[in-house]
Amino acid sequence: MEDLSLFSLGLLAVALLATGLVAGIIAGLLGVGGGIVIVPVLYYMFTALKIDPSVLMHVAVGTSLATILATGTSSARAHYNRGSVDMDLLKRWWWAIALGVIAGGTLAGNISGGALTLVFGIVALAVSANMMFRKDGSHLADKLPGSPIKETLGFLIGGISVMMGIGGGTLGVPTLTLFNYPIRKAVGTAAAIGLIIAVPGTLLSIFFGWGEEGRPPFSLGYVNLIGFFLIIPASTLAAPWGAKIAHAIDPSKLKLVFALFLGFTGLRMIYGVVF
Template sequence: MPIESMSLIELAPFAAGLVVTGLVAGVLAGLLGVGGGIVIVPVLYHVFTLLGIDEAVRMHLAVGTSLGTIILTSIRSVRAHAKRGAVDWALLRSWALPILVGVVSGTLIAAWVSGDVLTAVFATIALLVAANLAFGKESWRLGTQLPGMPAQYSVAGVIGVLSALMGIGGGTFAVSFMTLYGKDAREAVATSSGLGVLIAAPAVIGFVWAGWNDPALPPFSLGYVNLVGMALIAPLSVLAAPWGAALAHAISQKALIRAFAFFLVLTSFQMFYRLFG
């Protein structure tokens, strides 16, 4: 039976899958200090696969729904960091325009390419992120201060493009870039949390437009953004994050980081297998 014709009772597994996504994403965010799409997109991808969501829209829907949740969680996160005075607002303002240009470009690309291309992009970069998590060292530096504005604008634009294509808030890239140039890790994380709104808000508009009236979408979807997913994942991930933070104090952080890297590698390999297997 097509998912769009299911009754509310028959849609219960879909809602349950989204609940699990929110809880898993929150726990992993609290455990590892990561969050946003780098957790939500692969979990959603697995859930949508199990639920039989049409493969033609599966990855677009995972990316768009993830971006929708990032709007909500990023606002909460940046406000919390701002209260501690850790956000570099001048940097955020200077990056806003190139980020926006990159996001618009990335969203237009996502609207044009197939789900297979989005899957390949995510799988490839997930491997790189996993390698950085597993083997990267905090002592690695490319300089003691951020490079000049032309270089920063270029990097911000690329972050916007890749974040829109992957359904992430940009922190995965921005934190690495800032810390490689000597930025304090806490300030880098705090400032990067503000990128989520700059990236997700315009990208969500684009994903709604790109998927408007696609017949393969599940119920309660506005284009490639599922409203049930937004309603369940964002608050549950916020709720579950403290649970993961509490576990982080009881379990080896290095082992957890390697475990998450392993999860990303498995997800990447599974995505590649579905593409080329």
């Protein structure tokens, strides 16, 4: 992908712009974090553009993490100003999440693209099943467990999220609400967790991708700069469109459609790696 024609470079830019628009609309429709949308859309876009399969998923994950630096900062600030970020929990939890990010990011940088795709596919299936079958308001316990289980949960959230290229919402919100956490506080705290994941995660993606062959042009390690600069404004622009559409459609049906999309994506990724 190093010697692209102007046409191919333009096609890449259009594909990445479309990725941001799709991610923004779906995020606005369902209130989900952009990463869980951006990574699979980038995966399909890069596959269609014939990006080297050995780095395809690494670049999708790294670029997604970089976008969270911008979108996550805005989201976390907004939730903090509304008092919906549990700072006491973050003070006790941040280091376990950060250790998980370092461990997961290091592992992601040293495994094959196929293995990384398999991780995303399996977790996407789990998230899809949670969205489809878990009843609203159901929980496992009345409060978060004590040490060391609480720290282990933080470690896993950080490690798995960075390997998937997602922020704190996809795994953080279901985990917190599983322990009877108020949904608004769970969403706000998860937004802040997204920054704990994105900062070291992006740096690790740059480090481990430095000098790797087959990456799309204008990539800093595994972070594609064209994607970074196009996805952020496009997703920001499109999110209100999704929110507007959401008011005209039954949210439960939207949730089901997205869960089916995630499930299909997860199965397709797993199938592509295994078979």
